[in-house]
Amino acid sequence: MHVIDAVVAASCAVIVLGACSLRGSDRNRERARSGCLISAALLVIAVLNLLVELADRAGDPAAVALHSATLVMPLVLVGLGLMGIRGVTAEAGAATPLRVVAIGAHPDDLELAAGGTLARWASEGAHVHGLVMSHGSRGGDAERRIHEAVAGAHAMGLVDIDVLDHPDTCLAEHANEMVLAIEDTLRRIEPDIIITHSHHDAHQDHAAVHDAVMRAARRATSILCFESPSVTSEFSPTAFVDISAHLPAKIAAVHRHRDQSGKPYMGADRLRGMAAFRGSQGRVEFAEGFEQMRMLVGDHRAPSIVRSEHRAETLEIRTASTRLEPVDGRQP
Incomplete structure (x- = not known):
């Protein structure tokens, strides 16, 4: 199950990172930074899920700690998403230079x-x-x-x-x-x-x-x-x-x-x-x-x-x- 979660998270990270790498105007740079942060969080989740799977199979006691980390990371991801939305909203509300x-x-x-x-x-x-x-x-x-x-x-x-x-x-x-x-x-x-x-x-x-x-x-x-x-x-x-x-x-x-x-x-x-x-x-x-x-x-x-x-x-x-x-x- 953790392997499937890892694959899904990694796939999402690649998609978001690919969208961030597309060349755009100066107006889109802040959105790109937020997307890159979310991509990094998704990749961390993927790595943690793989480590949990490996630790479970080896009977390693560290599996419990790793599993706890995988539960915390989605909250971090939500936080990053809210920060990105806030940044985009602030950018839209601020005066754009001529x-x-x-x-x-x-x-x-x-x-x-x-x-x-x-x-x-x-x-x-x-x-x-x-x-x-x-x-x-x-x-x-x-x-x-x-x-x-x-x-x-x-x-x-x-x-x-x-x-x-x-x-x-x-x-x-x-x-x-x-x-x-x-x-x-x-x-x-x-x-x-x-x-x-x-x-x-x-x-x-x-x-x-x-x-x-x-x-x-x-x-x-x-x-x-x-x-x-x-x-x-x-x-x-x-x-x-x-x-x-x-x-x-x-x-x-x-x-x-x-x-x-x-x-x-x-x-x-x-x-x-x-x-x-x-x-x-x-x-x-x-x-x-x-x-x-x-x-x-x-x-x-x-x-x-x-x-x-x-x-x-x-x-x-x-x-x-x-x-x-x-x-x-x-x-x-």
Whole structure:
């Protein structure tokens, strides 16, 4: 009888452990830990039942003690199960951090176009992840630019950044590969907001990344497009993020990219001027502007991050209906 109990317990442990090993999103990690604890308890029960069976057959007095342990272990198992349920319930009741994925074509694109926004959201508790499509080898030293991308991400407070190696200046020729990479990132992170390049951009790589994001994120609820130095006159931001308190972090992140320091749009004065221009439109001191492909404002995580003109008391991205012309259309 103890052998049968042991087989059943071991089988259940294998099933639970197998379910825990399946790759899932970050949201499921706590559930996986609870499942692994239950698996361990089931395996202990299986071992104890086998020991009881062997002790019984040998007439060992220890069989009584082992049998008592097998009676106690189900209670331990129930306790672990209740702990797991409690953890999942607490996780559901707690505020889930906003998850953001920022996608750029080259190292420095995220810092230049949305460095203040990303720094602000990260400082407010959002989990911000970066994805860059190329090393930027045609515009500088590839190895150096990878390290600078990591340094810039650190300056903005990003959780992590992935720098891929698709060919610089030829990203449109690798659209399918980019879509697959973006889909994999979105599946892993499950972001609430995606920000990326605008379609209204003179740089062919920026436009190619925008198109790839729109394909990969076809089911995403919120997508914002940022303002690179190479946007065209058709770029028309309808949302503004107040970065007044985070402009220094943006400038610091941009200055991590020393390989590109000779470019005119990398200077602090240019960055401050653009932020002041967009800030005047958003009715704040400094801001970054975005085109809204679509934006879900009813999410319970949004109030501490986003403000809408129609719900200014609870949200934080400000919307405007005026058309703005960029002050700089240079291509990086």
